[in-house]
Amino acid sequence: MSIEIASTEALVTLPVAAPATQSTTSSPLIDRLVSAHGATWLTADNVADWAAGGGDRVILLAGDPVRFPEALDVAVVLPELRQHFAQRFAVGVAVREHEDAIAKRYGSIRWPALVFVRDGQYVTVLSGMLDWDVYVERVTEALAMPASRAPTIGIPVRNGSASDSSCH
Numbered sequence: 001m002s003i004e005i006a007s008t009e010a011l012v013t014l015p016v017a018a019p020a021t022q023s024t025t026s027s028p029l030i031d032r033l034v035s036a037h038g039a040t041w042l043t044a045d046n047v048a049d050w051a052a053g054g055g056d057r058v059i060l061l062a063g064d065p066v067r068f069p070e071a072l073d074v075a076v077v078l079p080e081l082r083q084h085f086a087q088r089f090a091v092g093v094a095v096r097e098h099e100d101a102i103a104k105r106y107g108s109i110r111w112p113a114l115v116f117v118r119d120g121q122y123v124t125v126l127s128g129m130l131d132w133d134v135y136v137e138r139v140t141e142a143l144a145m146p147a148s149r150a151p152t153i154g155i156p157v158r159n160g161s162a163s164d165s166s167c168h
Contacts, residue, residue, distance in 0.1 A: 002022065002136060003114045005163065007050055008143070012150055013089060014130060019084065027062070027065045027071075027075070028074060028153050029065075029072045029075045030060075030062050030065070030072070030075045030093060032070070032075070032105075033053045033060065033075055033078065033079065033091060034093060036147065037078075037079045037091065038091070039081070039091040039092060039093045040090070040091070040092045040093070041092075041095050042048060042059060042092040042094050042095065042098065042102060043094075043095050043097075043134075044101035044102060044105075045096040045098075047092070047098075047102050047105065050092055050121065051092075051117040051119055051120045051121075051164040052120030052121060053090070053120075055088075055089070055090065055118065055119070056088055056089035056090070056116065056117075056118050056123075056143055057089055057090045057091070057092060057116070057117050057118070058078070058082075058089050058090070058091050058092070058093070058114050058115065058116055058117075059092045059093075059094060059106070059114070059117065060074065060075065060078060060091065060093045060094065060098050060112065060113075060114060061094050061102060061103050061108055061111060061112060061113040061114075061115060062094070062096075062099070062100065062111070062112045063098070063111030063112055064073060064111075067111075068111045068112055070112060070128060070129035071111065073111035074112045074114070074129055077129075077132070077135065078114070079091075079141055081136075084136065085139060085143065089116075089143070095140045102115075103139070104152070105150070105152070105153040106125065106150045106152070107122075107123050107129070107151035109124070110126075110127035110128060111127075112127070112128065112129070113125050113126065113127045113128075114126045114127075116142045116143075116145075117147075117149070118147050121147030121148075121151065122147060122148060122150035123145050123146075123147055124141075124144055124145055124148075125138070125143050126138050126142065
């Protein structure tokens with residue numbers, strides 16, 4: 001703080017801290033996945049590169065915690081699951097403004113959801129809050145599943161050849 005006196009007026013200058021960075025979610029529990037547990041914030045622009053980073057990865061699509069309060073439970077359980085599976089998967093958290101685009105990319109239609117990807121490819125999705133034993137069973141299955149096509153709208157494009165049997 002400094003005080004300048006010029007004629008009859010005093011000018012007081014106070015130190016002002018920079019504004020705190022705005023949270024990309026509306027919940028400290030979800031923010032904590034990034035700040036305390038090493039998760040990565042994901043947007044529609046960086047999710048493909050992050051997912052292709054290698055190995056098993058899980059994307060949390062939390063949704064609005066007011067509308068979907070179980071998202072907060074999932075945010076608390078997710079680091080415990082990661083620890084239970086010896087850090088076998090990396091965790092990404094979809095930024096609220098990008099959740100719809102990321103959900104659409106992976107065909108997720110329920111909130112909250114854990115989208116499993118491996119080496120950039122869709123594996124499966126676990127929706128809602130589950131009991132611990134059910135989570136352990138389903139995550140075990142997810143980590144053993146092969147990658148597959150995400151359940152999105154569209155027809156897979158295939159390279160046809162003369163040897164393909166077809167009615168046309």
